[in-house]
Amino acid sequence: xxxxxxxxxxxxxxxxxxxxxxxxxxxxxxxxxxxxxxxxxxxxxxxxxxxxxxxxxxxxxxxxxxxxxxxxxxxxxxxxxxxxx
Numbered sequence: 001x002x003x004x005x006x007x008x009x010x011x012x013x014x015x016x017x018x019x020x021x022x023x024x025x026x027x028x029x030x031x032x033x034x035x036x037x038x039x040x041x042x043x044x045x046x047x048x049x050x051x052x053x054x055x056x057x058x059x060x061x062x063x064x065x066x067x068x069x070x071x072x073x074x075x076x077x078x079x080x081x082x083x084x085x
Contacts, residue, residue, distance in 0.1 A: 021053045043072055051075065058082075 015032035019025065027042050046054070051071040055063035058078045063071060 017057055018054075021057060022050060043075060 011032045015028050018028035018031055023031070023046070027045070031042050043051070043054075048068060048071075051068065052063055054075055055066070055071055055078075058075060060074045060078055063074065066074060
């Protein structure tokens with residue numbers, strides 16, 4: 001569900017998933033405000049473990065064998081595809 005926070009739209013479901021994966025409250029808030037630039041900027045600061053957990057929760061196949069850049073691209077692509085549904 002989307003809710004308005006400080007004149008920005010926040011995706012509560014995405015926020016909850018990020019927090020469950022160990023992403024800080026600040027990062028989760030920035031990402032869930034549905035800003036593509038912010039998402040890309042923040043995801044690059046994730047640890048490899050955070051990237052793999054995120055990929056796993058998004059249902060990305062073969063995430064265990066991806067390098068860091070491939071994980072980032074796959075996660076961003078998956079999020080973009082999911083937001084267009």
